[in-house]
Amino acid sequence: MVLRRRFTQSGTTDQRLLDSSGPTDWVHTDPWRVMRIQSEFVEGFGLLAEIGPAITVFGSARTPRDHAEYELSRRLGYELAQAGYAVITGGGPGVMEGANRGCVEGGGTSVGLGIELPFEQGLNSYVDIGLDFRYFFVRKTMFVKYAQGFVFMPGGFGTLDELFEALVLVQTGKVTRFPVVLVGTDYWAGLVDWLKVRMVEAGKISPHDMDLIEVTDDVERVVEIMKDADEQRRRQEIEAMDALADDIRAGQARAAHPYP
Template identity: 60%
Template sequence: MTREPLDDDVPVDDTLRYAGAARIRVSEGEGYVTSDEKLLAWVDPADEGRAVARTARDAWRVLRIQSEFVAGFDALENVAEAVTVFGSARVAPDGEEYATGVELGRLLAQAGYAVITGGGPGAMEAANKGAFEAGGQSIGLNIELPFEQHLNPYLTIATNFRYFFVRKTMFVKYAQAFVCLPGGIGTLDELFEALTLVQTGKVKRFPIVLIGRDYWGPLVGWLRDTLLAEGMISPGDVDLLTLVETPEEAVDVVRAAVAG
């Protein structure tokens, strides 16, 4: 199946910011405050005027949050089996880690899985590119940030979210597995949220695969040698993570777990 990447009809521009599905142009020198920041901002209860105004705004935000869930559910309603792939936005297109992401996306698509990522550049783009070029479903769930993060062009389904917690729900709801490529704080956040959901039984039969023994091995070792040794986690918790070296191994783990 031959397809051309979608061209973004909006040029790259530092004054453009996402707000849900819309782009908003910010005046030069104007600070940009995300919806998450507005929602989580502290207001002194002693400041009665601001406290009352916040209560009114929050009531309306509930409707916006609800609409964002509905939009996400509608966008992904036809997704069957899928794998969510996490990884750094900072991976260079000419690097080995990018090539690994492309191969992972290709193999997942060939195995019949849709590929879900955060929709941005780097490792996310790589996994989407592999799935897209293999003719599979390639899904990007972008997030509103203080700095611009354009959706990558290798997507068959793309949507933008204001709220991290809504986006995280979509990452889990439509996936049968998580695969983590090397990444930073955002990847760690998503990894440990997935691990918590599995460890607490909130999701069942959900493999979490880490690609790259040199990269992830020290983290797994710390979990085992420090947290487990100190009794902070249970003996089986470390086993909820599967450490592999290649995309082929990762896809084999996913297929075996889903076949169950």
Template identity: 60%
Template structure:
């Protein structure tokens, strides 16, 4: 029987070590014993190293678009083929493609970019059960901390194309919308691909949030809903170099 393994930054944990909490979990819980390697000031150095590694790996990346979506999408699902198609179109439009580096929609996005001879990037994350990087990544960075990984998506992407997905996809979507709404990022198009999946959420945003004045008028226009891969790519605009120095 093959023992489960998971990656923690540059380290692979198996056997009894696999039962250790993830870095995010350890950061957010109060330790029951004091150990210098578990103290928050020490963790600051780990966090700093993640930012340094991410910035160093992605600094010369061409203009890029991030594709988000479910890790559980099967290769025979039409959604997989659509994500692959969108990624290929993005490459032909002059973009690199960034995903979370895992299976499902993420693999489809990396595959489409790779097969189109573009730059295919995967930003992985430590999870309790090893998800692993897919086989279609040209540049891969694995993170311990979700917030460091999110920074890389936002810093190095010109826009997001969000396919159907679960809690993680919704988290990434609403973080992007919040930063756009508050002016923390500018000129940042967001596409929700798959109207059947997204329509109930969009209706709730417009009928409950906007009508109830929980968001401002026009905030529901911060994203585009489409079923057309060509329209999704066109919504990203023209590639523009983002200087990171």
């Protein structure tokens, strides 16, 4: 960085660092925000790196505990834990709490990734490993990076935001072999029909893009989809390793006999 004429600063960098006097506006500047953003990524990566296979569950924070959707998310969390998955949610109440609760009851690792909001209370009491983020985009990265699939229970704008972001990531190949499951056929029917009738017929998305979504009411089917995706992933990894080994052996053979 070069600063000349009216842009020059008085004193040295060390002096400004050690001088505790003066205004505190600097803690709200963009360069300082970059450090906060970096620290959130570092904390998230460090905390979640060893949670093992995980599924992220989204859904409404407004669902009461006596609602059927709460009980369904609780069953979902339990069955995912029994299948060996950690359960990641936004850490809030409602459907998120139900999934975290079921995961704990199933003996799994219950993860909550909260967000700083002016109107919501912190992480629910069923979160074993939790972080509260300042920045939505950091939190979104954690949802995707440490999950093998997404499950969407009935929810509002936040759930829709995550749904369409997940679909874009899969559609564009940013994430691969990543199942997206909507739970609640009645709730999601209108949206799915609109995608087919409006978006597909208007040519805004391809007909095969609808294959990225599966809709079900069956918790066992959700677990089956996630396990099938894991098995396919493992087969592809083995095939890739076998192909690499074949290439290495072929290269070694050519090196040993460079002339026909």
